Amino acid sequence: MQHLIKSLVSDALDAALDAGELTLVERPEITIERPRELSHGDWATNVAMRAAKGAGMPPRQVAEVISARMTGHPDVAAVEIAGPGFINIRLSAAALQRVIVSAREQRADFGRSDLGGGKRAQVEFVSANPVGPMHVGHGRWAALGDSLARLLGHVGYRVEREFYVNDQGVQMDVFAESVAARYLELCDREVEFPESGYRGAYITDIAREILADEGESWADTSAAERESHFKEKAYAQVLAHLKHVLSGMGVEFDVWFSERTLHAPGADGGPSAIVRAIARLRETGYIFEEEGATWFRSTDFGDDKDRVLQKADGDYTYFAADIAYHWDKFEIRGFDLVIDIWGADHHGYVKRMEAAAAALGHPGKLELVIGQLVNLFRNGEVVRMSKRTGEMVTFEDLLDEVGPDAARYFFLRRSTDQALDFDIALAKEQSSDNPVYYVQYAHARICSILRKAAVQPDADDVAPLAAALVLADVDLALLGHDAELALFRKLAEFGEVVEIAATQRAPHKLTRYAEELAASFHQFYTVCHVIGDDPALTAARLAVVDATRIVLELVLALLGVSAPQRM
């Protein structure tokens, strides 16, 4: 619809220019917007104000000339000039009613667009270190990345979800040493717990499992042998745990990418990805040697300082692996768009990573979304956590307590760059204070109406009922109540909201829309009785109800939240 309105304005401007009613040096860009105020119509354009200066006429006079050529279209009920020179366009009831047909025909494809043009996009998110449980911030980024992937899919990208596993490096060694120390304790051996070891109780749990599986034999091997074996055992356990918890919130990754593969020789037995990526940068002249180390000249791309890739001792830095990882994303796998979601505590790495992507020859293909942190509250009081002792409320704890729907919805309700206060008590509350129930209630209420209309109170799925109840020749022209028209307008916004949310990488716009749509429905429900004596009106309103159900289910699906038919 917005495209139609835009060309209507554009054509009117051209016609006025052709007729000599306006003369312009430069044709202004045509933009249309939805006015906040209903009395200002369905759409408005500021083109007259933008053109006024060049035309040498007052804005309202320019508006007169343009709007005179906009009437007569069957979708347009009125064109008015208002304020400093806005042209306000009011749609006809027929134009508004069409959204009901579209939604019911297109169903899960409603609001789909081709912004992505079939390009391949990768969303990499969570990527928690496989040495312990995830914190609630990881939960937020999981919800964010998954919903963003769903959104991108709806606007025409081919999307893959990826989890990068940092399974190499000193933290893995520390992890192994910690497990080994607890294991020895369990075997009643004298042992000093490593200074910087992980002190969480889960370490002991892992050690206990190994003990149960394999007995005490590892107590008498060399420390190196023991730790090397425990590292793999514990790593496998934690990885399985991560998958399990994420899956519990409905987040499934297409690829779990191991950092180790970047260090290992290539598939053809040739050099590793790290070696090849650095070679690539060397070719383009961004590598230099100094003080025995190999450096990347990231300052050429606006970074604060140059960065070490290979240390004087020969080891590669984490950053070197990260460059190789992104080299793989672009060069080997050929993604057109790569979105990495990082926690706010990594924002200091943004510039160097962007520099690396540019130096590899892929500027603009990498986007870094910074997710702010989560503060946990319970009944308004901060939940204190100690990293040192490992005492914390994990993502898993939270998920167990509030459930996947409330967790996802709350995680997604705030804009990404805003720190999130998560109140556990509120998320658990099954009341109107809790927005996720407000939206789900609207959906359940609709399903109840459809079951009642079909006289099938025990039906498990209302979709076939709705299809049978509302025939193709339903007369939507019967619908003109203010509450009905308001609901049509809200339904018609869906496609725009999806496009904006996807483009701005802002799933929180969907939660807002979901609440607005639910509110529009509840208002309609209050004043428009659906099932009544007039079969034609009943059929028409059942179509409205069904269209609303479809869009509510769809917006919740994009959020990854369930749409229950009863609650």
Added chain:
RNA sequence: GCGCCCUUAGCUCAGUGGAUAGAGCGUCCGGCUACGAACCGGGAGGUCGCAGGUUCGAAUCCUGCAGGGCGCACCA
């Protein structure tokens, strides 16, 4: 010290350079003899942190300042 994010109603937060800045919660008043009251209607409540600038028009863009969060390793 440098960089990034934030500052909007009592609270938690929306707000693509547009018209009288919105929502939820809280508060006050009102609405169930028809489809789910987990709902709906109405009222009160704002110097959009402060000061300049750009613009026909600024919560939005630019500069400076103040306050809060996070980060500044040849760690990962």
